[in-house]
Every structure is written in C-alpha cells, then in structure tokens.
Amino acid sequence: MFDNSSLGLYLIAGAVILFVLGQSLFFLIKAWKHGKEMGIDKKKLKNAVTSSALFTIPSALSVLATVIALAPALGLVIPWVRLSVIGNITYETVAATEAIKAFGITTGITEAITDPEVYAGVAWVMTIGICFSLVILPFVAKPLHKKFLNASKKAESEVTEESTSTENTKETDTPKKKRSFAGFMDYVTPALFIGLIGAFVANSILGAGKADVALDGAGVLSVLTLVTSVIVSVVLEIVSKKFKLTWLEPFVMPIGMIAGMVVAVVAFNVLPESVALLEWRG
Amino acid sequence: MSKKNKQQKSYYDRVHGWGRISTLSALCVLLMFPMAICLYLGVFPRAELVFKGLLQVIPLYWTVAVVEVVFYTPMLGAGGTYLSFVTGNIVNLKLPCAISAMENAKVKATSEEGDVISTIAIATSAIVTTAVLAVGVIAFAPFLDTFTNSPLLMPAFKQVIPALFGALGAGYFVTHWKISFAPILFMLLILVFVPTIGASTLIFPGIIASVLFAFVMYKVGFLDKKEKRQK
Numbered sequence: 035m036f037d038n039s040s041l042g043l044y045l046i047a048g049a050v051i052l053f054v055l056g057q058s059l060f061f062l063i064k065a066w067k068h069g070k071e072m073g074i075d076k077k078k079l080k081n082a083v084t085s086s087a088l089f090t091i092p093s094a095l096s097v098l099a100t101v102i103a104l105a106p107a108l109g110l111v112i113p114w115v116r117l118s119v120i121g122n123i124t125y126e127t128v129a130a131t132e133a134i135k136a137f138g139i140t141t142g143i144t145e146a147i148t149d150p151e152v153y154a155g156v157a158w159v160m161t162i163g164i165c166f167s168l169v170i171l172p173f174v175a176k177p178l179h180k181k182f183l184n185a186s187k188k189a190e191s192e193v194t195e196e197s198t199s200t201e202n203t204k205e206t207d208t209p210k211k212k213r214s215f216a217g218f219m220d221y222v223t224p225a226l227f228i229g230l231i232g233a234f235v236a237n238s239i240l241g242a243g244k245a246d247v248a249l250d251g252a253g254v255l256s257v258l259t260l261v262t263s264v265i266v267s268v269v270l271e272i273v274s275k276k277f278k279l280t281w282l283e284p285f286v287m288p289i290g291m292i293a294g295m296v297v298a299v300v301a302f303n304v305l306p307e308s309v310a311l312l313e314w315r316g
Numbered sequence: 317m318s319k320k321n322k323q324q325k326s327y328y329d330r331v332h333g334w335g336r337i338s339t340l341s342a343l344c345v346l347l348m349f350p351m352a353i354c355l356y357l358g359v360f361p362r363a364e365l366v367f368k369g370l371l372q373v374i375p376l377y378w379t380v381a382v383v384e385v386v387f388y389t390p391m392l393g394a395g396g397t398y399l400s401f402v403t404g405n406i407v408n409l410k411l412p413c414a415i416s417a418m419e420n421a422k423v424k425a426t427s428e429e430g431d432v433i434s435t436i437a438i439a440t441s442a443i444v445t446t447a448v449l450a451v452g453v454i455a456f457a458p459f460l461d462t463f464t465n466s467p468l469l470m471p472a473f474k475q476v477i478p479a480l481f482g483a484l485g486a487g488y489f490v491t492h493w494k495i496s497f498a499p500i501l502f503m504l505l506i507l508v509f510v511p512t513i514g515a516s517t518l519i520f521p522g523i524i525a526s527v528l529f530a531f532v533m534y535k536v537g538f539l540d541k542k543e544k545r546q547k
Binding site for chain 1: 327328330331332334335336338339340341342343345346347348349350352353354356357358359360361362365366368369370372373374377378381382384385386387389390391393394395397398399401402403404405406407408409411412413415416417420421424425426428429431432433435436437438439440441442443444445446448449450452453454467468469470471472473474475476477478479480481482483484485486487488489490491492495496499500503504506507508511512513514515516518519522523524525526527529530531534535539
C-alpha cells in the first residue's frame with residue numbers, strides 16, 4: 035500500500051501545472067500587448083477576459099467533477115494533472131479504465147489502486163495516450179494556419195474586386211454572380227463552428243446515454259436546459275442591443291448557461307421523478 | 317508589402333515560434349510526469365502491461381489527435397491552437413470561449429484581431445480552469461464529492477453541455493441561420509439511426525456536412541445578399 039496523496043506527488047503535479055499556467059500567462063500577456071499595439075479597444079480586450087472567465091467557471095466545475103470521479107481509484111494527483119494538461123473529460127475516464135484493466139484489475143475506476151507499479155503504469159498509459167497532438171502540432175499547425183489565412187485573404191480580395199465591379203454596374207442590371215471557391219472561404223469558419231456546436235445541440239435533443247447512468251442522455255432535463263439557455267441568451271442579446279447596454283454583452287452567454295443549469299436543478303427537484311429522469315433514447 | 321502585412325506576418329511568425337517551443341517543452345514536461353512518479357515511488361511498471369494498455373487507447377486517440385489538429389486549428393487561430401492543445405478540454409471549454417469572445421468582439425476568426433481575442437479568451441479560460449482545479453483539489457478535496465454529487469446540485473453538473481452549447485449556439489444560429497438548419501437536421505437524422513454515437517464523434521461528420529451544405533448553398537446563390545445584409 036502506498037500513499038497516493040503524499041506531499042511528494044503533489045509537488046510533482048504542482049510543477050507540471052505551474053508550467054502550464056506560465057505558458058497561458060505568457061500568451062495572454064503577448065496577445066494583450068499586441069492587441070493594444072494594433073489599436074484594439076481596451077474594453078474589447080477586457081470583455082474577452084471577463085466573458086471567458088465567467089463562461090469557464092461552470093464548465094471548469096464539471097471538469098473538477100471528473101477529477102473527483104477518478105479520485106477513488108487514482109487519488110487526486112494523476113487526474114488533476116491529466117485534466118490540467120491536454121486532457122479532456124471523455125478521454126481521461128476511458129484511458130484510466132483501459133489502463134487499469136491492462137494491469138489485470140477488474141474493478142475499473144471505482145476502487146483504490148494499492149499497487150504503486152499499477153499506479154505508475156496508469157500514469158504512463160494516460161500520458162502517452164493523449165500526447166500525440168503535441169507531437170504533430172509543431173510541424174503542422176503553422177502550414178495549416180497559413181493555408182487557411184491565405185485562402186481567406188484571397189477570398190477577401192475577390193469580394194472587394196466583385197463589389198467594386200458591381201458598383202460600376204447599374205442597379206437594374208442583375209449581373210450573374212461569380213461564386214468562386216475563394217469567395218466561399220467567408221462561410222467556412224461559421225460552418226465549422228456550426229458543425230461543432232450543432233453536434234452537442236443535436237446530441238442534447240436526441241442522443242442516447244448509457245442504460246445504467248441517469249441523466250447522461252437526451253431527455254426532459256437536457257431539452258429543458260438547452261431551451262432555457264437558448265431563450266435566455268437570445269432575450270438578453272436583444273435587450274442589450276435594444277437598450278444599448280454594452281456592459282451586458284460579455285455576460286449574455288455566461289448568464290444563459292447558468293440559467294440553463296439553474297432550471298435543470300429546479301426541474302429535477304420539482305418535477306415528478308419519472309418525468310425528471312426521463313431520457314427518450316435510454 | 318504594406319506595413320500592416322509586414323506586422324501581421326511577423327506577429328503570426330512570432331506566435332508560431334513561441335507555440336512550437338512551448339508545445340515541445342510542454343511535451344517534455346508532460347512525459348517527465350510519469351517518469352517522476354516512477355522515480356519517486358521507486359517502481360517501473362512492466363513494459364508489456366503498459367503496451368497492453370496503450371494498445372487499447374492509441375488507435376483511437378492518436379487518430380482523433382490528428383483529426384482534431386486538422387479541424388480545430390483554423391477555428392482556434394495561431395496562439396489559441398498551441399494553448400488549447402497543451403491545456404486540453406478544447407471542445408467543452410476552449411473553443412466555446414474563443415467563439416463567444418470573437419462573437420462579442422464582432423471580429424472574424426481569420427483576422428489578426430480575431431487571433432488576438434481568441435488567444436486572450438483561451439488563455440483566460442486555461443488560467444481559470446487551472447485555478448478552479450487547483451483550489452478544488454487542494455482546498456476542498458474532502459468536501460468535493462458531497463458538493464458535486466449532492467442531489468440538489470447534481471443535475472446542474474449533468475447538464476453542463478446542453479447549457480453551454482445552448483447559450484453559445486443561440487447567438488450563432490440566429491446570425492447564421494441559413495447555414496445552420498441543414499447540418500443540424502443532418503446530425504439529428506444521424507442520431508435517429510445511431511443514438512449512441514456521442515457528440516464528440518458526431519462533431520466530425522457534423523463539421524464535414526456543415527461545410528458541404530454551406531458550399532452547396534453558396535454555389536446556388538442561397539447565401540447571397542441577405543447573409544451579407546446581416547453583417
């Protein structure tokens with residue numbers, strides 16, 4: 035039996051986390067300075083910080099919940115590091131379970147690992163399993179990013195050319211629009227975002243969860259939460275625009291999100307259990 | 317080359333330089349973590365068992381890593397990409413924050429302004445997450461279980477995803493409604509037949525469909541005028 039929460043392990047974890055914190059601070063300061071150099075309104079920069087911080091807290095608490103979910107088997111140190119560096123909620127639980135299984139332990143993540151060899155082995159599997167993006171990123175991020183930027187710039191210049199040529203034509207003329215691939219680049223980023231957001235929205239409406247886990251699939255609670263956060267966000271957006279409440283803008287999405295979660299709590303505690311727990315796809 | 321172009325080139329080049337160095341450093345630090353555990357505990361796990369575990373994890377997660385780098389890099393911007401891949405939780409934290417901040421600031425993801433705003437949002441999100449986790453782990457470890465599993469608050473934590481993407485999607489779908497409805501219908505259709513696919517897998521067909529539908533709509537002229545009037 036070994037102590038999976040000894041001071042030494044916490045210090046190792048602390049060193050890793052300090053590194054990540056340092057990197058984030060470095061990029062924050064550099065971006066902030068460059069933003070000021072570019073003449074971006076300081077208010078815009080501040081709003082980005084405020085809205086991101088508010089938007090992050092509820093999700094960060096759910097990440098914390100994953101750390102806690104893994105704690106019975108691994109203690110707090112490994113999950114803490116794994117979810118602070120590269121990790122994500124879905125990956126870590128699966129990786130930990132598979133790693134524990136490989137060492138012949140059948141209880142999964144529910145029981146404490148008492149063998150230090152297994153503990154260290156799980157740390158290796160979880161780390162190597164997730165690190166591949168960091169291996170390829172230094173080689174592919176720059177060319178990928180540049181390609182995308184070049185295509186966007188090309189699109190912008192074509193749009194400018196098009197608008198200049200249409201300005202020279204009479205309004206009654208209906209020139210056949212040239213719809214080049216470059217011009218389409220304007221829609222690529224919104225389309226990428228919609229694909230991403232839509233996947234989670236659709237899954238909250240029709241996705242199935244695990245048969246033995248409550249409230250992990252689409253059902254009464256997920257749809258109520260989704261609809262509430264949509265409505266509250268839209269209403270606040272309209273209010274902030276109509277009454278020119280610019281201070282409200284960075285709070286619109288965080289408030290919408292928290293409103294959805296509050297309705298989930300209220301509905302769960304007020305509705306009959308059979309309704310509150312209903313998941314249509316299991 | 318104009319002054320702005322020069323400045324832009326040097327900013328992006330500098331960001332990629334910092335990004336490459338910090339990513340490789342992060343990789344070294346990350347790999348030193350299990351090594352430090354082994355040295356501290358004085359044990360080295362048997363290689364065959366570690367490989368056995370890795371065999372279950374690598375085929376899926378290394379493939380996902382490649383796909384994620386290709387798909388998310390254009391959305392995150394230069395600085396945001398390096399930061400997000402090091403700090404993780406991209407889909408549920410970093411991307412939503414970046415999208416929301418760029419929407420608020422009314423800047424394009426492909427512009428230099430967008431890159432700055434996205435980097436600030438992602439860095440803030442990473443710092444806040446690290447702080448929440450650190451405080452949670454160090455100060456509240458004994459009570460955390462009771463807090464997150466309390467019958468009163470448990471539903472809130474179970475519904476973080478619908479709440480997050482509902483709030484984020486609201487503004488986005490209203491602004492870009494024309495290119496939103498077809499991919500969402502397509503994803504709902506997928507879920508009718510494969511309800512257990514999971515959102516993190518659904519993202520990839522969803523993104524491909526979304527771009528393809530938008531391309532078709534653009535080609536047939538469905539996106540002309542009105543979409544531009546909204547801007």
